[in-house]
């Protein structure tokens with residue numbers, strides 16, 4: 198599906214990793230004609246990403262800690278100064294520590310909630326402030342929001358909260374002409390999942406109906422759809438991009454039946 202975002206400005210957090218979902222989303226929007234701003238905490242990686250994305254169109258990069266309210270306000274100020282308006286904003290930044298819940302320190306717990314959840318709240322407030330002609334707010338949740346995750350329970354809890362918060366935001370922002378939607382990636386091959394995939398690739402793939410892990414590009418087109426006019430009647434809803442992860446109890450069954458497992 199092709200989209201036309203000519204004349205639109207899109208902001209994306211957590212887009213510094215060139216194999217990451219945020220970077221892929223930024224590239225897609227640029228290819229569909231949008232001007233894009235990206236932000237990340239990792240300044241060095243961010244400037245590398247900005248340089249690569251410039252090949253596709255107008256892009257600006259801001260170094261921001263999305264869990265810091267002043268930094269988030271500053272980013273929105275800069276974006277309005279640089280682009281005039283923000284049509285679509287994507288809260289994509291996140292962290293994924295692999296620690297059993299009862300082994301976590303309070304600091305680790307707080308960091309997950311600050312980066313994955315508080316940032317969504319801070320960015321939503323700014324969106325309502327600046328999107329005075331309406332817009333679209335898109336939040337990154339996770340398949341882990343639907344089903345808890347041993348070894349990353351704080352992450353799963355934060356993403357379940359993002360899922361729930363986005364639904365409330367959909368109702369509260371509707372009178373302002375702002376849709377609030379989100380995406381639920383399954384297992385996507387990025388820097389975030391590198392270690393987990395290296396240690397458990399076979400087990401992870403076995404739970405997926407399509408029998409392959411996802412790519413950042415698989416997520417990017419779904420996000421462009423959510424931002425588009427074609428999704429104008431969607432708010433408070435999420436798209437799952439997981440290749441059919443655990444859509445049945447026994448994903449292997451059909452593959453064995455047709456003799457290709």
Ligand SMILES: NC(=O)c1ccc[n+]([C@@H]2O[C@H](COP(=O)([O-])OP(=O)(O)OC[C@H]3O[C@@H](n4cnc5c(N)ncnc54)[C@H](O)[C@@H]3O)[C@@H](O)[C@H]2O)c1
Pocket residue numbers: 210211212213214216217218219236237238239261262263264289290291292293312337338339340341381382383384385386387388389390
């Ligand atoms: N990869 C997956 O399988 C998967 C699955 C479900 C959900 N997600 C979600 O998708 C989003 C993108 O993940 P990804 O896989 O591309 O990971 P990634 O690690 O490539 O991207 C996350 C980015 O967020 C940035 N970041 C971290 N803390 C930040 C902060 N305080 N301020 C600003 N930026 C910060 C990181 O530097 C990184 O560039 C995340 O919200 C993640 O939880 C990913």
